Amino acid sequence: MNEPCEDPYDLAVIGGGINGVGIAADAAGRGLKVYLCEQHDLASHTSSASSKLIHGGLRYLEHREFRLVREALAEREVLLAKAPHIIKPLRFILPHRPHLRPAWMIRFGLFCYDHLGRRRTLPGSRALRLGADSPLRPDMTRGFEYADCWVDDARLVVLNAMAARERGARLNTRTRCLSAQVRDGLWYLELQRVDGSRSVVRARALVNACGPWVADFLRDGLQRQPRHGVRLVQGSHIVVPRLYPGEQAYILQNEDRRIVFVIPWLERFSLIGTTDREYHGDPEQVRISEQETEYLLDVVNRHFRQPVERDDILHSFSGVRPLLDDESGDPSAVTRDYFLELHGAADQAPLLSVFGGKLTTYRRLAESALELLKPWLRDMGPRWTAGAPLPGGEEMSDPQRLAAQLLDQAPWLPTDLARRWAVSYGSRSWCLLGSATGLGDLGEHFGANLYAREVDYLRREEWAQTAEDILWRRSKLGLFLGPEQHAGLEAYLQREPLKMR
Template sequence: MGSRGTPTSTSTDDASIDDLLIVGGGINGVGIARDAAGRGLKVTLVEQDDLARHTSSWSSKLIHGGLRYLEHREFRLVREALQERLVLLRLAPHLVSPLRFVLPHSPEQRPAWIIRLGLFLYDHLSSRGCLPGSGPVCLEDTPEGAPLRPWVKRAFTYADCAVDDSRLVVVNAIDARERGARIRTRTRCLGAVREADHWRVTLEDRASGRKEERFCRILVNAAGPWVSAFLQSGLGFNGPSRVRLVKGSHIVVRRLYEGDHAYILQNDDRRIVFVIPYRDHYSLIGTTDVSEEGPPREVAISDAEIDYLCGVVNRYLAQPITADAIVWSFAGIRPLYDDASSNPSAVTRDYVFDLDAPGGRAPLLSIFGGKLTTYRRLAEHALAKLEPLIPGLAPPWTANACLPGGDMPNGDLLTFASGFAQRHRWLPAPVALRLARAYGTRADRIVGKARSVDDMGGDIGSGLTPAEIDYLVREEWVCTADDVLWRRTKLGLEAPPSLVDAIDAHIHPLLRESA
């Protein structure tokens, strides 16, 4: 588990040196680890906390082209994101699913012809595949119009996708490990020293405090919000920060309306706010864009952000919400590439590479920016950037390789979930559906040979069983109840406080055994 049982490297012969050592266990880091391992490279990834502990689990839970980026003329980014939307639908149908958006028209902000033009471009920048095209929608006596205020007379509709963001990170890490990568969670990179044709890297196991040295030919800085801090404090590089930290906050309330569609609401500051169906019984609302100064830190939603989100929703939806309706809120820091824009909402969501390889010495690749949707292409581009430095590098391969759990016939989650429930009729229907959605075809590995919930250790709360926790500890780097409830299952929304204690009590002996 993590770095437990890992031997210390003491020399730089071929047996002990990594081709790539990646710092950062968010979506970009694990995406690069998976791609590189699948091309036969020796890869180690280190993450100071849990996988997806920071930016990658605080997203709007969308795989989307970024309709509003068209206003900033980021056509390349939108096209790439729209292409990746279809790729990820194929590779991870259990985690990525089509989502229909309704865009109510607010005539004082953007004329209808501009919206139609934007949607036309959105439809034609990439093939839609199985997703429907955009168009006007009738609001009278329809599920789309029922939740809206009477002043909303017209709307448009288009398609994008929803995603379980933290599980997308985890399945990429699983695939990387199964292709030979070493994934080291709870392991901090204290620093690295360039020694001719390799790096000497100092790591620290956060649980034990044990330090060790590893060696790598190429160091990849995918530390997200800490990318500039790692350059300065970990590597001793001087220079201005090239990362712009922007806080994005979300709120979750009880389901605001019937129907499986989402809304994209235009505010009078020309920003947009999503209202998205979330986990069957809730609505997810976000996001904000607030500039953050100083070093990366844990953040929380502010009262001003709550008022902002509630205000946008209340302008459009007939059922008003207040802060009292919030059942959960979260905030995270987005590490955007600093393009000197004065408006946080206008800062590019594209990614930029900085390759430092002076005089043929050991290379350092730093990654600035990026978004969840384009992580796979970012990884391909990162390997393309490094290809001149890696003789005989195998070609790209990830566009046609399903992520773990995604190898279901025809990519049909509903049919797979129905079959899974039929094979295990003793599982409560909501539990069977949750397992199918979260783990895809690997849900059967959790159930194993069980013939009843008691065979899985019994329901210890919210449909969670010891058998599922065992799987998460064994296969998914879980070390705490927080890992289980918020990044592997999202059961934290319904879990009673007693469940936290029950999970930790089950996990701790397992971790001691694997230490």
């Protein structure tokens, strides 16, 4: 192991998914000196492959996950206030079909959903009649409506990473932690960058937030036997051209008692998912299977008037849920709650491993993690994240108003661009716009209103390095750019070194 060249950190976090960056941001804001490493790009695994919902999880009520549902319901409005640019309320319609859960049970479930968690701005649920304008098949005439929220999952991760950095944390992407061991009361982490170079950092406490790799890292990187098992459960989504006009989403109850969401996405598309499938392979290689594709198409075609065929699929993605193994026989019934496993006696450097969790509960998970580490890191400050905006969420409440203000100040901006910037960068759109006075100042155009100025902003401020980082995680412009435009962006990234401010 190389010798470390800097002072020890208070806390080192391994993993740049939502749980790792959430813990790093919270810890940095409490005055701790924080380090985080991510082996690939931020949010490159489970945290960008979700259904993109900030939700209580209506179906978890059936599995009696009341603690999780209560916490998640209350988080909806907390997170909406922290990041109103990337999170928005979303209305769900649940059609009632006689062969499934009886109407009284759904009504009772929705009553609990309305009352279990705090709710100030989101509307309550109600029963509905589905009329002739419904995109659902004509035999579905009744249903229910309730509200949850939608989130840009990958950007939620990046904004938390920025929040951590703005409070003094150091974050290295494309840096893998090979191993960690305790010497003289400190953790020594051996790190390897993508170019093969190695370094060592030291820390008083260590968090293993490796997501689907949490148990592997415990075994191989830390030489410890996990006390709890992890259950890898694959979930996949397909993207098709928009199935219906209107901003509402649908929650479809399938005959196997699972549910599938159909969610309006990026104005032109519908996002359909998800599945629950036991997974035993390498989490990096997870891909949608034939069977999952058939399953999703079948559920949609049983509900919607407009048929969807395999050829309509424009894009698909899959992720692996790193769930705590509760020995449930059915992958869709395995608990979605999180579990924090702490190793370390009072006089030893502590290790905390994160199992399970939801995007929705990342902030509360981070608070719980820091409470557990407090006996070792006594000088940390109090909780602070509940009322603090994420980067871009400062001084804004409504992205539509922000888009109008951008167009007011820069009438030459294409309207679609102003709208996209407002829902991606919030009030940081002003930094992006800078002193530009015309489209020419935005630099090279790669297609779909992506200009060099935004690419450079993402490289400088948001750790983006490759075209994939930019097109699939910092944005979803990959859905709009053709192969030649993609190659143009690649060429620019190779050709133009990053210009620092």
